[in-house]
Amino acid sequence: MSKRSLAVVAVAAAAVLMAPATATATATAAAPAHQLKLRNGLTLYLPMKWRIHGGGTDWIHVVTGKCAHPEGGFFTTDCKGFWILGPKAIKLGAEGFGPYNVDRGGYYPASDVQRCPVDGKLLRVEKIGPHKKGLRQVGPGHKAAYHEFQTRCRTHSGKITSTRFTTREWYLPKTKILVVDTWKTPGLATALRNADWN
Known part of the structure; x- marks a missing residue:
């Protein structure tokens, strides 16, 4: 068999071997999804295994x-997921129950120290490290104010621990929608980018 014939056979074999991987990737991309319809025509497409709790458009827990x-x-605590919040929740979103501050970030509807979301035996204590800010795409033609920061947790006696968590927030000021994630939920940023507006 000539070198050219061997090359053609090798390319054909590679194509056959690659076909199942391509089919799997396509099937994964087209996996069934919940359609979560929100305020002002925003629709998110969420994996079917994600469970939606809450009513209305102000307090939705995914x-x-x-x-x-x-x-x-x-x-x-100890509940993996994220929140989608509307105007009523946003009005109480700063520490002390003031309105959420988009310039500062850090949704915190309380006036006291709350438990650490990743370990309910600990308390949240302080934001640490750099605070990332910017704009992120949420569906075509819409940008959200984005905040990302880490918070350290401590014991009830005040001892600082190595336990920390990352909060990510997307705020759409025109539609009054705030997404708050304290678990760095894989796939959430992609779901927001791929959202639709009707």
Whole structure:
């Protein structure tokens, strides 16, 4: 067999071997999704395994993993997921129940120290490290104010621990929608980028 014939056979064999991987990738991209319709025509496409809790458009909790109390409030611990908040929740979104401050970030509807979301035996204590800010795409033609920062947790006696978590926030000021994620939920940023507006 000539070198040219061997090359053609090798290319054909590679194409056959690659076909299943391509089919799998396409099937994954077209996996079934929840359509979560929100304010002002925003639709998010979320994986079917994510569970949606809450009513209306002001307090929606999307649970993405292990969670003993999915119907719990905003500061429920050890519950993987994120929140989609509307105008009523945003009005109470700063520490002390003032309105959420888009320039500062850090949604915190409380006036006292709350438990650490990743370890309910600990308390949240302080933001640490750099605070990333900018704009992020949420569907075509819409940009959200974006904040990302880390918070360290401590014991009830005040001892600082190595436990920390990252908060990400996307705020759409025109539509009054705020997404708050304290679990760095894989796939969330992509779901927001791929959203639709009707």
